[in-house]
Amino acid sequence: MTSARAAKAVMLKLAEPAQLATLATSDQLNRTETYVPGWVVRGALANAWLTQHAVRTRTGRFDLEPDQRKQFVSLFEGNVRFSPLYAGGQLPVPLSVFGHKHEDADLSHRFDAAHEDDFTHPEVCPVDQCRQRIEGKRGLAATPSVVTRSSVVVGQDGTAVKGLLFSRASLDPRGGDTTFTGVIEGPSDLLGVLTSLSHVRIGGRRTAQGGAAVNFEELTQTPEPDVLKNGTLLLRLVAPAIFVDDQGRSLPHPSEAELSRVLGQQATVAKAWSRWERIGGWHVASGLPKHTELAVCAGSTFAISPGGHGSFDRDKVISLLGRGLGLRRHEGFGHLRQSPFAVKTQLSEGNSMLKETTL
Numbered sequence: 001m002t003s004a005r006a007a008k009a010v011m012l013k014l015a016e017p018a019q020l021a022t023l024a025t026s027d028q029l030n031r032t033e034t035y036v037p038g039w040v041v042r043g044a045l046a047n048a049w050l051t052q053h054a055v056r057t058r059t060g061r062f063d064l065e066p067d068q069r070k071q072f073v074s075l076f077e078g079n080v081r082f083s084p085l086y087a088g089g090q091l092p093v094p095l096s097v098f099g100h101k102h103e104d105a106d107l108s109h110r111f112d113a114a115h116e117d118d119f120t121h122p123e124v125c126p127v128d129q130c131r132q133r134i135e136g137k138r139g140l141a142a143t144p145s146v147v148t149r150s151s152v153v154v155g156q157d158g159t160a161v162k163g164l165l166f167s168r169a170s171l172d173p174r175g176g177d178t179t180f181t182g183v184i185e186g187p188s189d190l191l192g193v194l195t196s197l198s199h200v201r202i203g204g205r206r207t208a209q210g211g212a213a214v215n216f217e218e219l220t221q222t223p224e225p226d227v228l229k230n231g232t233l234l235l236r237l238v239a240p241a242i243f244v245d246d247q248g249r250s251l252p253h254p255s256e257a258e259l260s261r262v263l264g265q266q267a268t269v270a271k272a273w274s275r276w277e278r279i280g281g282w283h284v285a286s287g288l289p290k291h292t293e294l295a296v297c298a299g300s301t302f303a304i305s306p307g308g309h310g311s312f313d314r315d316k317v318i319s320l321l322g323r324g325l326g327l328r329r330h331e332g333f334g335h336l337r338q339s340p341f342a343v344k345t346q347l348s349e350g351n352s353m354l355k356e357t358t359l
């Protein structure tokens with residue numbers, strides 16, 4: 001593949017309820033994710049591509065010609081990256097953001113410790129000396145509506161088992177914003193193949209639900225590095241990421257070896273705001289839970305110092321933003337925010353604790 005790399009915006013609009021796999025639990029509720037993980041996007045597009053291009057044999061498997069197989073592998077096993085899709089395109093809140101413990105709908109006293117000297121945060125709110133208790137913020141800025149339906153468990157004799165109920169949560173296409181947006185990135189000829197797809201099925205119970213329209217648009221924004229005045233680079237995950245050290249042990253931040261290799265100079269992690277998350281799900285074909293992977297969650301934020309070198313090479317940073325970080329990137333892990341993040345703190349005159357976060 002010699003085609004230049006490019007990126008397209010992906011828009012997915014639910015037409016039917018969808019249940020997106022989350023970790024298997026022992027209670028009677030099947031939950032759903034409230035965003036579309038990158039690996040779900042990849043699986044849905046792979047299935048749509050197969051439905052359009054390949055012949056399904058009587059055993060249910062898809063029959064592919066050798067050059068079709070080659071294209072399938074290029075599309076879904078290495079050359080294209082699928083970001084998560086978020087409702088209304090609202091990315092997760094960075095973990096370096098702090099705010100009132102009880103803030104209701106008023107987000108005006110939030111601040112970002114990644115923009116503070118020494119990356120520290122005070123115990124109480126420094127804005128206007130209001131001194132309310134503060135805590136780290138995280139999660140999704142916008143969540144789509146979810147419906148939960150309960151049913152009885154049907155036993156082997158075909159009748160309801162007394163006292164056994166189970167519930168299934170699904171994203172509801174009738175409520176709120178059910179357009180999810182994200183990015184695909186890869187060689188432009190391969191992106192051209194994917195952008196011809198227009199209908200996908202996502203999540204579990206695909207014969208009955210999960211139907212969605214998908215379309216692709218040119219990206220209007222080009223990646224813009226988030227660099228502090230002293231040359232420190234801020235990287236923020238918008239997808240879970242898998243980081244390991246040289247021995248394969250899990251790390252809560254990207255390894256300095258990976259950062260230094262991609263950035264082409266010494267790079268050290270000056271500060272990490274991160275949380276562990278277990279990623280699991282259901283293998284649709286077998287109906288069994290997948291093995292779980294230990295990942296660092298979306299929203300994790302890292303301050304990367306160039307040490308004595310002063311600053312990072314801008315072109316290398318931009319290519320890092322397109323490449324992502326960590327392992328299994330082609331499966332939907334390790335996507336980075338493509339532009340600087342700033343909280344909209346309402347500053348009073350003369351408050352020196354907080355600074356404007358423009359570059």
Ligand SMILES: [Zn+2]
Binds near residue numbers: 100109125127130
């Ligand atoms: Zn406050």
